[in-house]
Amino acid sequence: MPELMTEVDKETLNANAVALIDSAVSEVFGMMLGMQSSVADSCPMPGPEKQVSAIVGFAGPMTGSCIIQMAEHTALKVTGAMMGATMTELDNSVKDAIGEVCNMVAGGWKNRLPLVAATCMLSVPTVVTGESYDVHHAPHVCKFTRHYSFDGACMSVTILYEVAS
Amino acid sequence: MANKTILIIDDSSVMRKIIERALRQVGLETATVLEASNGSEALEVLKTNGTIDLILSDINMPVMDGLEFLRQKTSQGLAKGVPVVMITTEGSEQHVKEALANGAKNYIRKPFTPEQVKERVTPLLAA
Numbered sequence: 001m002p003e004l005m006t007e008v009d010k011e012t013l014n015a016n017a018v019a020l021i022d023s024a025v026s027e028v029f030g031m032m033l034g035m036q037s038s039v040a041d042s043c044p045m046p047g048p049e050k051q052v053s054a055i056v057g058f059a060g061p062m063t064g065s066c067i068i069q070m071a072e073h074t075a076l077k078v079t080g081a082m083m084g085a086t087m088t089e090l091d092n093s094v095k096d097a098i099g100e101v102c103n104m105v106a107g108g109w110k111n112r113l114p115l116v117a118a119t120c121m122l123s124v125p126t127v128v129t130g131e132s133y134d135v136h137h138a139p140h141v142c143k144f145t146r147h148y149s150f151d152g153a154c155m156s157v158t159i160l161y162e163v164a165s
Numbered sequence: 166m167a168n169k170t171i172l173i174i175d176d177s178s179v180m181r182k183i184i185e186r187a188l189r190q191v192g193l194e195t196a197t198v199l200e201a202s203n204g205s206e207a208l209e210v211l212k213t214n215g216t217i218d219l220i221l222s223d224i225n226m227p228v229m230d231g232l233e234f235l236r237q238k239t240s241q242g243l244a245k246g247v248p249v250v251m252i253t254t255e256g257s258e259q260h261v262k263e264a265l266a267n268g269a270k271n272y273i274r275k276p277f278t279p280e281q282v283k284e285r286v287t288p289l290l291a292a
Contacts, residue, residue: 031276032183083182097179103225104275107254111274118259124176124227 009115010163013062016113018144021159024108025148028101033081035150043147043154046071050090050129054102057123062116064142064161066106067135068098074153081151090129099125105157116163138162169196169290170214174207174222174234175252180275184221184252184282191283193290203227204234211243219290220244221273224253224260232260235267248289252277 022039029037045051052075058064070078076087079097087094103125111117128135137143137160145158171188173181178200185198199214201207203226211217224231231251238244251264251272261272271285 028276031278079179083179084186093179096177100177100180100275103177103254107275111254122225122254124225 013113013115013163014142017109017142017159017161018146020112021105021109021144021146021157024105024112025146025157027108028104029148029150032101032104033078033150035081037148037150040147040149040154043070043149043156045069049073050131051133052090052095052098053128053133053135054099055126055128055135056099056102056106058106058110058120058161059123060116060120061164062110062113062120062161063164064159065137066102066109067158067160068102068105068155069135069158070098070153070155072129074155077151077153078155095127095129099127109159169193169218170199170216171196172199172201172207172210172214172217172220174201174204174220174226174231176202176223176226178202180223180252187277187279187282188286190279192287204229204231204237207234208237208241208243211238217244217247219286220247220249221252221286222249222269224251224255224264232263232267235264235269239268250285250289 026037029035050072052072053069056066072090075094075098079094080087082097106122110120141160141162143160145156147156173184175181181200199210201210205228222231248270251269254275264272270289273281273285
């Protein structure tokens with residue numbers, strides 16, 4: 001039976017949640033892509049171009065998900081940086097790589113939250129591609145979205161979470 | 166460190182390539198790299214390859230995760246004495262303790278640098 005969080009625990013988590021995702025994204029980009037990322041005001045998705053989203057779920061005393069979204073050309077750039085190669089099409093390698101980026105961002109954020117790091121588990125990533133789609137979630141969960149720019153491109157990270165009480 | 170054989174277990178083919186590239190950057194240019202996409206596949210690799218020097222395994226994988234792989238490897242008497250290093254996003258103390266209790270020698274948290282791979286892998290191959 002997982003330990004329940006107190007109201008103080010929850011306030012601590014909420015106070016740190018946003019800053020810690022910035023740190024997690026910066027670490028992933030710096031160590032795995034060799035790129036510096038910085039917080040951006042927005043990350044507009046291009047019109048008809050395909051988007052790529054990856055989702056990793058949280059389970060345990062904190063439930064929810066980490067969603068990263070980027071344009072197709074950005075996914076190619078990110079994958080190319082990870083693999084040291086030039087990617088030209090949205091193939092399985094690109095989907096796999098974006099899933100891994102999401103996994104590392106989700107894990108990095110979760111592991112920075114000492115109150116849930118040990119007991120919260122991650123799902124394997126799910127990757128969605130297509131045009132003009134939305135990701136829906138339960139209305140009562142805590143949610144925040146951060147945008148990041150890097151090497152002339154950008155992506156968005158959305159965290160949805162709810163803690164047991 | 167010539168002629169080493171290393172088994173990389175990760176459900177992500179991209180991550181397997183990244184780990185292999187990191188190994189080749191830190192002095193293991195000539196290593197033979199075997200791959201498996203989950204613990205179950207890895208057990209089959211161990212049954213048919215008798216000369217593995219090191220195993221690098223993810224924890225969070227479908228079909229059979231890295232912790233169950235460690236338990237099965239031990240119970241089936243496979244790759245006795247071959248060091249296992251976990252490479253995982255699950256970097257919490259609990260996960261690390263569980264992996265070490267099940268026979269892992271060390272762990273590397275994703276994301277990682279080639280230098281971190283070198284620090285944790287080289288002593289195990291030199292031993």
